[in-house]
Amino acid sequence: xxxxxxxxxxxxxxxxxxxxxxxxxxxxxxxxxxxxxxxxxxxxxxxxxxxxxxxxxxxxxxxxxxxxxxxxxxxxxxxxxxxxxxxxxxxxxxxxxxxxxxxxxxxxxxxxxxxxxxxxxxxxx
Numbered sequence: 795x796x797x798x799x800x801x802x803x804x805x806x807x808x809x810x811x812x813x814x815x816x817x818x819x820x821x822x823x824x825x826x827x828x829x830x831x832x833x834x835x836x837x838x839x840x841x842x843x844x845x846x847x848x849x850x851x852x853x854x855x856x857x858x859x860x861x862x863x864x865x866x867x868x869x870x871x872x873x874x875x876x877x878x879x880x881x882x883x884x885x886x887x888x889x890x891x892x893x894x895x896x897x898x899x900x901x902x903x904x905x906x907x908x909x910x911x912x913x914x915x916x917x918x919x
Contacts, residue, residue, distance in 0.1 A: 803913030
């Protein structure tokens with residue numbers, strides 16, 4: 795069974811940085827694309843960033859482009875999200891998502907089968 799465990803969230807001032815991690819287990823991590831999503835109170839879960847199985851291709855929501863960087867270490871079965879120049883509107887619970895199969899993925903949350911418990915990111919102004 796696939797398990798995802800996020801870590802690295804916290805409270806940071808606007809303009810600061812955080813690095814999130816997502817440790818994966820339960821299947822061959824390197825075969826699947828992965829993604830980060832976030833959900834603010836009262837809002838729907840939204841796409842943040844995605845990465846292909848090899849890490850050779852990445853894609854981002856417009857709201858984070860140029861500030862966030864998604865990466866992965868397949869040897870460590872770990873997904874990362876480096877967040878720089880954080881803004882108060884980045885405040886949310888951040889989730890990593892894994893698709894059902896190697897053909898799924900992208901920026902739509904319904905294409906992801908497995909989720910971690912989330913890690914809270916709070917950016918103060």
